[in-house]
Amino acid sequence: MIIKRLDAPSTEGAYLCEKACLDEAWSLSDIAAMVDREDAVYLVALYGDTVCGTLGALIVLDEMQITNVATLPQFRRRGIAGELLQEALLTAKGEGCTAAFLEVETANAPAIALYQKYGFASVGLRKGFYxxxxxxxxxKQL
Ligand SMILES: CC(C)(COP(=O)(O)OP(=O)(O)OC[C@H]1O[C@@H](n2cnc3c(N)ncnc32)[C@H](O)[C@@H]1OP(=O)(O)O)[C@@H](O)C(=O)NCCC(=O)NCCS
Structure with a gap:
């Protein structure tokens, strides 16, 4: 398994991965637009030619906002989301970010456990966000 930045050949796989995992998956064109955005960090995990995991984030000033994390169901619990998250956080640090933020549904126990494992903690609640x-x-402070 390798982790790399999104490129044109991996765009459709990223779209399929998001679609299989997320209620509010991005469209193919939204994902394709991330390839060239300088403020975007969109990572894919590749198993052979299959995009088995994705992580999208935006950098705004000195903060990273993580917008989506997904691992295809048949690839879960193998550390893929954790690797994507660590790579994104390293990139954020390298870009001078001092903190990373994300929103997670209060009922999403797997995702909450993932983020807590990598040092995130709740700092507030958004009512009716999803x-x-x-x-x-x-x-997470960086
Ligand atoms: C949440 C999600 C991204 C985790 O992906 P993953 O690749 O399976 O995660 P990892 O294997 O890297 O897990 C890392 C840690 O997260 C926690 N975790 C992940 N899945 C878990 C589960 N089902 N139950 C409890 N803890 C879980 C564990 O602490 C795990 O570490 P461990 O395996 O050493 O116990 C995946 O379940 C998914 O795509 N869910 C649907 C989309 C989603 O909810 N995305 C998040 C939106 S905010």
């Missing part, structure tokens, strides 16, 4: 469902705001 189609009416509440989300924690998670932060």
């Amino acid at each position: 189609k009416g469902k509440d989300a924690y705001i998670f932060k």
